[in-house]
Amino acid sequence: MHPDISSWEDLDGGEILPLFYDEDRLVLLTRDPYWLFAYWEFSGETKTNVEATVQKPWEELEFALRVHRFSEGNREESYYDIKINPSALNWYIQVGVPDRQYRVDLGYYPPGKGFVPVLTSNLVSTPRDNLSEVIDDKWRLPDWQARRFYRRIARSSLSSLEMMLQREKRYREAKKKGGFSLD
Numbered sequence: 001m002h003p004d005i006s007s008w009e010d011l012d013g014g015e016i017l018p019l020f021y022d023e024d025r026l027v028l029l030t031r032d033p034y035w036l037f038a039y040w041e042f043s044g045e046t047k048t049n050v051e052a053t054v055q056k057p058w059e060e061l062e063f064a065l066r067v068h069r070f071s072e073g074n075r076e077e078s079y080y081d082i083k084i085n086p087s088a089l090n091w092y093i094q095v096g097v098p099d100r101q102y103r104v105d106l107g108y109y110p111p112g113k114g115f116v117p118v119l120t121s122n123l124v125s126t127p128r129d130n131l132s133e134v135i136d137d138k139w140r141l142p143d144w145q146a147r148r149f150y151r152r153i154a155r156s157s158l159s160s161l162e163m164m165l166q167r168e169k170r171y172r173e174a175k176k177k178g179g180f181s182l183d
Contacts, residue, residue: 020041021041022041022043022044023041023043024041024042024043024046024118024119025040025041025119026038026039026040026104026105026106026119026120026121027039027040027121027122028102028103028104028121028122028123028124029124030124030125030126030127031092032126032127033098033099033126033127033128033129034094034095034096034097034098034126034129035092035093035094035095036067036092036093036095036102036104036124036126037090037091037092037093038065038090038091038093038104038106038121039089039090039091040089040090040106040119041089042118042119046118050108050118053110054108054110054111056111058086059086059087061086061108061109061110062083062108062109063083063084063085063086063088063106063107063108064081064082064083064084064106064107064108064109064115065081065082065084065091065093065104065105065106066079066080066081066104066105066106066107066115066117067079067080067081067082067093067095067102067104068102068103068104068105069095069097069100069101069102070100070101070102070103070123071100074101077100081115095126097126098126098127098128098129099125099126099127099128099129100125100126101123101124101125101126102123102124102125102126103120103121103122103123103124104120104121105117105118105119105120105121106118106119106120106121107119
């Protein structure tokens with residue numbers, strides 16, 4: 001503990017973090033190559049303005065996340081809508097295509113009209129879901145190690161647990177015979 005702090009109670013400044021900050025914000029995060037996570041907050045002013053525009057209460061509006069997918073060169077490949085509950089504050093989004101850039105709009109469908117965006121997220125990139133084609137000679141495996149590595153991967157696509165059990169079995173068999181195989 002820090003020398004200026006005598007107890008854990010001294011760390012509590014008596015303040016509680018607010019649940020909301022009354023700001024308009026839509027944040028998009030990458031979870032893995034196939035999933036994104038979005039969270040958002042609408043300010044009271046924005047809610048009031050939207051209600052006044054469509055002459056309907058906030059809870060009766062039909063909301064959606066519009067997911068935009070971009071290819072290399074920031075060209076929009078496609079987009080699709082996910083309908084959400086107006087009271088939702090976050091959403092996991094399955095994108096299905098790795099190694100792309102994504103942006104999300106959060107908006108609503110006014111009666112008799114198309115999608116109207118209210119918030120726009122940041123742009124995120126999903127990682128690739130395979131080995132890189134770039135081979136740096138500085139980090140390249142010697143051929144004998146690369147063959148051994150790829151042979152392990154090719155073994156019927158075993159899980160880590162299955163590989164471990166298989167290795168233990170080979171170890172016990174080799175120990176009985178009096179020799180060890182590192183392969």
